[in-house]
Amino acid sequence: MTALPNNRESFLNRVASKLGRDRIYDVQRPDIGVMIPNSYGTLTTGNLVDILKEQCFFIHTQLIESTPELLQRTLNDLIEANGGGKVITSGDGRFRDYGLHFADSSVWSKSAGREDNISRSEAANTVIVFADYALAESGTVVVESRPDQGRVLHFLPDHYIAVIEKQRLVLRSTQAAAALNRRVEAGETIGSSINFISGPSNSADIEMQLVVGVHGPLRATYVLI
Numbered sequence: 610m611t612a613l614p615n616n617r618e619s620f621l622n623r624v625a626s627k628l629g630r631d632r633i634y635d636v637q638r639p640d641i642g643v644m645i646p647n648s649y650g651t652l653t654t655g656n657l658v659d660i661l662k663e664q665c666f667f668i669h670t671q672l673i674e675s676t677p678e679l680l681q682r683t684l685n686d687l688i689e690a691n692g693g694g695k696v697i698t699s700g701d702g703r704f705r706d707y708g709l710h711f712a713d714s715s716v717w718s719k720s721a722g723r724e725d726n727i728s729r730s731e732a733a734n735t736v737i738v739f740a741d742y743a744l745a746e747s748g749t750v751v752v753e754s755r756p757d758q759g760r761v762l763h764f765l766p767d768h769y770i771a772v773i774e775k776q777r778l779v780l781r782s783t784q785a786a787a788a789l790n791r792r793v794e795a796g797e798t799i800g801s802s803i804n805f806i807s808g809p810s811n812s813a814d815i816e817m818q819l820v821v822g823v824h825g826p827l828r829a830t831y832v833l834i
Contacts, residue, residue, distance in 0.1 A: 664748035668808035691768040694734030700757030719756035736766040742785040753800025769826035
């Protein structure tokens with residue numbers, strides 16, 4: 610066993626003591642495949658879409674259905690509805706795959722450097738990303754932080770657009786976690802952090818009054834294709 614820093618060792622010893630048991634050193638990873646079923650019972654993809662639509666209503670998020678052929682026009686219309694202005698996108702290869710191009714736009718890229726990426730994100734009115742997964746039950750998009758998609762990209766622009774491919778729609782976080790785990794076990798490199806974003810920024814911390822746009826986008830739109 611690798612030696613732990615003294616403060617961590619004493620902390621874990623204290624936890625074990627409070628639980629009334631000896632310290633556990635050999636921790637076995639759970640079998641994700643056993644814990645998480647591969648199906649949703651009788652739920653179909655259409656059912657998942659219906660669940661997502663209902664949940665988006667509750668989290669103040671616009672959901673628009675489109676197709677790969679109409680995606681460019683759909684996104685252009687949304688940018689115009691947001692008041693135009695600068696657009697920033699992630700460097701996700703799916704923008705190229707779908708042939709997407711936007712006027713007055715920039716792309717988050719590793720070569721641009723951290724400060725330049727942050728500056729362009731702050732200046733953008735609209736950000737567009739592709740969801741890695743979407744959770745129907747909570748209306749949540751799951752996005753990795755990677756060299757082509759930094760964390761602040763999701764939080765600095767006023768308007769947030771997430772494109773969701775229907776095959777990436779799952780019921781809840783356990784299915785997304787299982788998919789990420791399969792990628793790890795296959796030797797893939799996973800982003801430095803995984804963000805779960807459910808609609809626009811909002812908080813009801815003060816007197817239970819909901820305020821939107823406190824620490825992130827004022828408006829969120831999901832485009833399901």
